[in-house]
Structure formats: structure tokens, C-alpha cells
Amino acid sequence: MATRLCNVVVDAAAPAAVGRFWARLLGLTAVVEDDGEVGVALGGGLDLVFVPVPEPKKVKNRVHLDLASASEGDQRAIVSRAEALGARRVDIGQRGVPWVVLADPEGNEFCVLEPRDEYLDLGPVAAIVVDALDPRASAVFWSHATGLPLARSHDEFASLRPETGPWLEFVRTTTPKSVKNRVHLDVAPGPGGDTRHEVARLESLGARRADVGQSAVRWTVLSDPESHEFCVLTPR
Template sequence: MALRLVQVNLKARDDVALGRFWAAALGWETGSEGPGITNLEPVGFDWPAPSALCIDLVSVPDPETVAYRAHLDLATNSPAHQEELVARLTELGAKRADIGQGEVPWTVMEDPEGNLFCVLEPREIYRDTGAIAAVVVDCADPQAMTAFWGEAVGWEVRETSEHLVRLRAPENVGPYLEFFRRPPGTTPLRHRVHLDVLPPRGDDQRTEISRLERLGARTVDVGQGKVSWQPMADVEGNEFCVLSPEAGAE
């Protein structure tokens, strides 16, 4: 049985302040499982479920301040909504960012800690995703990443091209997971954003880790010490965490 993709994990200097920003940006509510961790989820959401990927903001002493390999795309339903959302996010502390995108219909922004994200123009494909349209991962080989992640979490291909592959939960709800081919010659950089996956209740975490290793992932040590989750790296070295099945019982 496949793992469940349940949340996006974001490192933060100040998880509480950044949590307030993203809660207001998305219209979500906040919670906390302990000091240094702020949890965000849609109002009334029953975690875990495929209809949304929640966000965990985790405080770390010195998060890296470089370009990132994964970012969020936010959905809008009209040009007026896009304009209003950009204005509201600016009031909340975000600002527009120039990453060399040129003239494009979406707006590239950075949150108060410098994390890049995009406010998309209205697109039919994202009309039912909720506030987050997609988690976008820059990669060298979208097809290889799709083969790994599709098998790892059971998400299905909804669109594919030479430069982009879109996956979505088999229930066809919630945001997309997108793999975008980065320009040749660019160097992959460290990133603050990673994904968390959850084994089904009753499954053995070690068995799932072994399955991921057979798919091409590897376990990594990020200085986590003795914890209930296992950090891993996918086929292109992107970090993710395998949570304990007991986390789904909360």
C-alpha cells in the first residue's frame, strides 16, 4: 500500500510569525504540536486527507537563504482575485520578486523570510485545488522523478510534456505535485521546503523505508537525533521525511 503525501515542511527563523503570514495568506488555521513548530491546515480539515497538503513550519537557528528547488503556487479564480491576492499578500509582508522570469501572467513573490512562491493567473486546471494549486519541484529529469514519486505515494500522472509532469492524488482532489525541468547548466541548490509522507496506520515504517530504498531513495542524517520520523533523499537528492504511522492517529 502506498505512502500518503500529507504535508509540506518549511524551515523558518520564526515559525510563529511566518505561520501567521501563511495562515492569513491561505485563509487557514494554526495549531502547534510543540515549541518551534506551527501547523497550518484548512479550517475544518480532518488530517490526513488527500484534499489538501498541510504545512508544518519548523523553527531552525539559521535557515539557508538561497534559491530553493521547491516552491508553492497559489491558485486564483479570476484576474481580479489575482490582483486582490497580490495586494493582500503585500500588506501582510510579502513582496514581488524578480528571478529573471520576464513578462509572465503569474506573479513571483517572496514571503517575509524570503521563501519564493507564485500567485498564478486563473487556470482551469486549478479551479478545484483549494488555496494551494501545486507544489513545484525543479529537477533535472521530470520523468525519473515522476516514476519515483508516483510509485512512492500512488499519485497519478494528469499531464506530461518534455519539461513538466503533473501528478495528483488518485481521488483527483487537492493540489498537484509538479516536476519542472530546470534549465541545463544550472546547479541544484539547498532548499527550505520538503515533503512529508505517512505510512497507512498499522503499516511498518521500516518496511516502507526499505521499499523506498528499492525505488532509488536513501536514508540521510540531517542531525535529527533520535526522532520518530526518518529523513530520506529521493532519486535527485531532494530531502523528504517518512513519518511514523502513529502520527496519523492524532
Template sequence: MSTRLACVVFAAQRPRIVAKFWAQLLGWAVTVDRADQVDVAAPDPDGLDIALTFLPTHTAKSGKNRLHLDLASRSLDHQRVQVDRALVLGARRVDIGQGGVPWVVLADPEGNEFCVLEPREQYVDTGAVAAIVVDTQQPARLAEFWSTASGWPITHSDAQVTGLRSATGLGSWLEFVRTPEAKRGRNRLHLDLAAFPTDDPAHEVARLRAAGAVPVDAGAIGGMPGTVLADPEANEFCLLRRSPHLSRV
């Protein structure tokens, strides 16, 4: 069988504040609200939007994240409305060297970068989150690992970007974008995987390790039950012991 993508996890100094920002921006709902974890998911229980989890950390953000979200827009007017809404909710504009591009780069209340995209045909049916974007030195190589991990096929690949999407053709994309910078330190955002209920998590760990994952000290990602691993470019992720109810993919 295959593991599946369960959620994007944010380490946050103020989990409730950051979760509330994302819930309001996306039009989603807070589904779990505890001191050690806040979850945000699309209101439709059968939807395919990616779920978000916010875990507490004492460490302040430093440097650009290697993982970020791209938000979809239906028109240029809709893009402007989304940007204005994000700014009212507590986002700010940031310059990460993007230059003159048609998308808008913002940061959430704790500085996590995200993009509000101009209308693009490939994202017309994704829902609020167009893509989960991962910086990588080798897009094709890392995409092959995550295709194995998520069960999503590779749909397009060139020298700069490799993309995956669920075989259903619905929901957010998972895209790997070339960057010259190597990963340094612990990622502030990471992906969590879940095994299917009928599968043995130990077998899935072995399968992921055969694909290129390596074990990581469990303290590297706190607050979630599961096995902590890293992908071939040392991006941490967690294989959850049980399938969380919050997943939409």
C-alpha cells in the same frame, strides 16, 4: 500499500511569524503552536488541501528554493486581490528571472518564493494551493519516484513539466519543472510522507529505497520523528513514524 503525502515542511528562523503569514494568506488555521513546531491546515477537517509545517532553524535562507507553492485564483481580479493581500501581510515582489509572465512571483517574510497564478482551468478545484512545485533536472524520472512515494498517478508529462495528482481528482497538484541547476545544500522546504496505520514503516522504507531513495543523516532534518531519506535528486524528505492528524491528503 503506499505511503502518502502528509505535508510541506518549511525551515524557518521565525516559525510563528511565517506560519501566521501563510495561515492568513490562505484563510487557514494554526492547528499546532509550539516552540519546536507550528502547523497550519485548512479549516475543513475533511478537506484535501495540503497541510504546512514550520520548524525552527538558525540558518538564514540563501538562494532560490527548489520547492515552492503556486496559489490558485478564480479570476484576474481575484489574482490582484490575492497579490495585494500578500503584500499587506508582509510578502514582497521578487525577480527570479521570470520575465513577462501572467503569474506574480512573491516571497514570504523569510524570502520563500511563491507564485500567485492567473486563472487556469486545471486548478479550478484545487483549493487555495494549486500546486506544490519542485525544480528538477529530470521531471519525468523524479515524478516516477514521487508517484511511487505518494500513491498519486502521473497525469501529464512533457519535456518541461510532469504532474501528479491524487486519484480522487481533488486537492493540490504535485508538479516537477525542468531546471538546468543541480541541487546544492539542504533544501529549506521539503515534503513529509506518512505510512498508513496498518503498514509497517520499515517495509515502507525498504520500498522507497527500492524505488531510488537513499538514507540521509538524521540531523539533516531536525524536529520531526521519522526516517530521513533523499529522493533520486538528493531532495530530503521524512517518512513519519505515525500519521500526523494535520494531513489533508
């Protein structure tokens, strides 16, 4: 594996507050960094990171988290805990589904799933879900970007399955991307890796350089073939 998935990054008006929400909801610990970022370690080398931005959320996020539950009672308990912490139920067009769609205090959508065997023993987060016009093609690109194997592929969705931790899934949408994503993924080479080499490799697979206002930073901002921004970090 040349690069691996290491962060799910969320733009936030108040990183400390929304980071505390997610840490309490997931039963984890939030760590505040000197630059104002807040990290919540999900395990397996994957972090949920909240970064300060001035821009408000305008549209439905194209990347969201699905939370796992062990039973119908557990699902109800997770929803109740989320609402007590400040989440609210939202309508994104779902009808008659067994999962519950919520938004965190900054409006970031997430789902609390009904019990599913494939997500047992993964921890509180079942999957990182990305809207895609072509789920199969997106899954193939991200398999190369993360080293995760393709576990299932259909016209409507495709999934990458790690040995531990959340799945990375792509769900079909007919709505094109219109603004910069407020939630993006970071990948990084392993120790001794070469970021420039990995950037070139990803560009050969269809990634493009992206300008999101970054200045002199140590990472490289790219967009995938569906224009979802992501960062290639330094080796770690």
C-alpha cells in the same frame, strides 16, 4: 497506496510569524505546537508545517507553492493581500509570464497563478512545485512515494494529480541542488502500515538515507534520486 503525502515542511527562523502570514493569506488557521512548530491544515490530510531552524535562507528554494486564482481580479486581490501581509515581489528570472512571483516574509518564493481550469475547486493552493533536472523521472519516483497518478508528462514539466487538494508538479531546472532544502515533503504509511518496509521500498526505487543532523527521531530521513530530502513518518 503504501505511503501518502502528508506535510509540506518549511524551515523557518520565526515559525509563529511566518505561519500566521500563510494562514492569513490562505484564509486558514495556524496552530502552534509545544515544540515550536506551526501547522496550517490545507485539507485532504495535507498540512503546511513550519519548523524552527537557526540557519538562514541562502539560495532560491527548490520547492515552492503555487496559489490558485479564480479570475484576473482575484489574482490581483491575492497579490495585494500578500503584499499587505509582508510579501514582496521577487525576480527569479521570470520574463513575460502571466503569474506573479512573490516571497513571504522569510524569503520563501511562491507564485500567484492566473486562472487555470485544471486548478478550479482545489482550494487556495494549486500546486506544490519541485525543481527537477529530470521532471519525468522525478514524477515517476514521487508517484510511487505518494500514490498519486501521473496526469501529464513533458520534457519541461510533469504533474501528479490527487483526487482533492494541490497537484504535485516537477518543473525542469538546469541548476543542480547545492544545499539542504529549506522546504521538504513528508510521506507516511496509512494506519497499520510499516515504516521500515516503506523505507526499504523507497530505497529500492532510488531513495537514499540522508543525514540532515537528525538524532534519535521516530521518522526516517531520505533523499530522492535528485537529492531532495524528505521524511518517512510513522503510520497515520
